[in-house]
Amino acid sequence: xxxxxxxxxxxxxxxxxxxxxxxxxxxxxxxxxxxxxxxxxxxxxxxxxxxxxxxxxxxxxxxxxxxxxxxxxxxxxxxxxxxxxxxxxxxxxxxxxxxxxxxxxxxxxxxxxxxxxxxxxxxxxxxxxxxxxxxxxxxxxxxxxxxxxxxxxxxxxxxxxxxxxxxxxxxxxxxxxxxxxxxxxxxxxxxxxxxxxxxxxxxxxxxxxxxxxxxxxxxxxxxxxxxxxxxxxxxxxxxxxxxxxxxxxxxxxxxxxxxxxxxxxxxxxxxxxxxxxxxxxxxxxxx
Numbered sequence: 001x002x003x004x005x006x007x008x009x010x011x012x013x014x015x016x017x018x019x020x021x022x023x024x025x026x027x028x029x030x031x032x033x034x035x036x037x038x039x040x041x042x043x044x045x046x047x048x049x050x051x052x053x054x055x056x057x058x059x060x061x062x063x064x065x066x067x068x069x070x071x072x073x074x075x076x077x078x079x080x081x082x083x084x085x086x087x088x089x090x091x092x093x094x095x096x097x098x099x100x101x102x103x104x105x106x107x108x109x110x111x112x113x114x115x116x117x118x119x120x121x122x123x124x125x126x127x128x129x130x131x132x133x134x135x136x137x138x139x140x141x142x143x144x145x146x147x148x149x150x151x152x153x154x155x156x157x158x159x160x161x162x163x164x165x166x167x168x169x170x171x172x173x174x175x176x177x178x179x180x181x182x183x184x185x186x187x188x189x190x191x192x193x194x195x196x197x198x199x200x201x202x203x204x205x206x207x208x209x210x211x212x213x214x215x216x217x218x219x220x221x222x223x224x225x226x227x228x229x230x231x232x233x234x235x236x237x238x239x240x241x242x243x244x245x246x247x248x249x250x251x252x253x254x255x256x257x258x259x260x261x262x263x264x265x266x267x268x269x270x271x272x273x274x275x276x277x278x279x280x281x282x283x284x285x286x287x
Contacts, residue, residue: 044086061095112216115216117191131227134146136166144162145166156277
């Protein structure tokens with residue numbers, strides 16, 4: 001272990017100084033370096049290289065469970081503990097930042113509907129239950145608001161709307177996009193919080209027009225809409241909070257790319273057996 005520590009710092013700290021500090025003879029260190037690499041060490045070196053690639057492709061967001069799932073999908077037979085150990089030893093970590101803030105306003109006089117979803121987030125097929133919510137992203141021009149609609153079966157973001165103001169038109173744009181893309185049969189449950197954007201007459205009329213059944217969280221209870229809250233947490237901790245947007249348009253384009261290119265098609269979701277939302281939906285279509 002001491003020889004490995006010395007080799008890890010070669011070029012930054014003189015070898016003889018490290019040998020003296022760690023009580024290793026220079027001749028002993030150089031003899032260790034000259035030894036043929038063991039098969040296990042060679043395997044670990046190759047694995048670390050593959051792990052670094054997977055981590056980079058994930059935009060440095062994957063921890064050991066998702067890296068392990070990706071290696072397995074590539075046909076590599078390796079234990080998750082070994083992946084975790086190699087990532088820890090090589091300082092390969094998932095980036096996270098925690099920030100939260102409420103957005104939608106539930107202090108209004110619009111009618112609300114019961115929570116018919118009642119946290120039944122496990123859905124058996126696409127287009128059975130949708131969930132929506134609104135969040136915000138800071139730019140130097142001011143806030144950019146993002147409304148999304150997720151299909152709870154696959155956790156796929158099926159629609160979104162973005163704008164500079166927190167209005168009911170923002171939520172309506174996302175729902176309209178979802179209906180146009182999915183063409184759902186009547187009876188889809190659409191769950192949201194009690195925000196005024198979702199309780200507004202225009203939004204309720206759009207739900208009725210397309211045969212969607214409204215469901216709303218209990219007042220002040222974010223856990224009733226936990227899947228969308230979790231998506232927003234992922235978006236922000238893994239991506240948005242690591243960016244600095246100069247304009248709303250820059251943020252809009254970047255978030256669109258993250259959702260459509262990375263989140264929906266690449267990012268492995270633990271609830272989906274470490275498959276991406278698109279891959280999980282494709283399996284449902286094939287079966």
